[in-house]
Amino acid sequence: MLFVAKGFHQTGMAQIANASGIAVGQIYRDFANKEAIIAALCEADLAGWLEEDKLQEAVATGDSQAIRAWIERIATEEPSREDRRMMCDLLGEVGRNPIISDINRRADGRLRTSLQAALHSLAPEASDGQRAMLLDFIMSISWGMVAGLELFPQRDHERLRQYVAQLLGREIAALGA
DSSP: OOOHOOOOOOOHHOOOHHHTTOOHHHHHHOOOHHHHHHHHHHHHHHHHHOOHHHHHHHHHHHHHHHHHHHHHHHHHHHOHHHHHHHHHHHHHHHHHHHHHHHHHHHHHHHHHHHHHHHHHHHOOTTTTHHHHHHHHHHHHHHHHHHHHHOOOOTOHHHHHHHHHHHOOOHHHHHHOO
């Protein structure tokens, strides 16, 4: 993908059209600009990553093991190198580009909604504040894992994933206590 190889700023619509074998005019009929292409890519990736239907089913059936596994995956899953680079590039754009910032806000909202549902299902008696704190922790860990994989590929990330999973298990149990 051009965005991964060249970065957001170095990729133009003509390059996108050329790489995809589509005329530039057709690209502009389908997408107003490259931010619209990014939005479509992010939406597709987010929908696949969140697996909202699986979480909704687990919540509806009270399958706490599946809910915990979903949370652990969200916090510790290792994205592909290309996805990590794209995520880091887009994160850098959030402060510069209001369209990319809006894409991030919408993705953040969907992730938060799903995490809130998961945590509420596991610990309905916990306060909203307690669940919000754990939710923010999970999201921070998730971004931290992405950054760590990209910045320090030589480190033992599997041991860290196992540690984070254990830590999350304890925090979730404490939330429900």
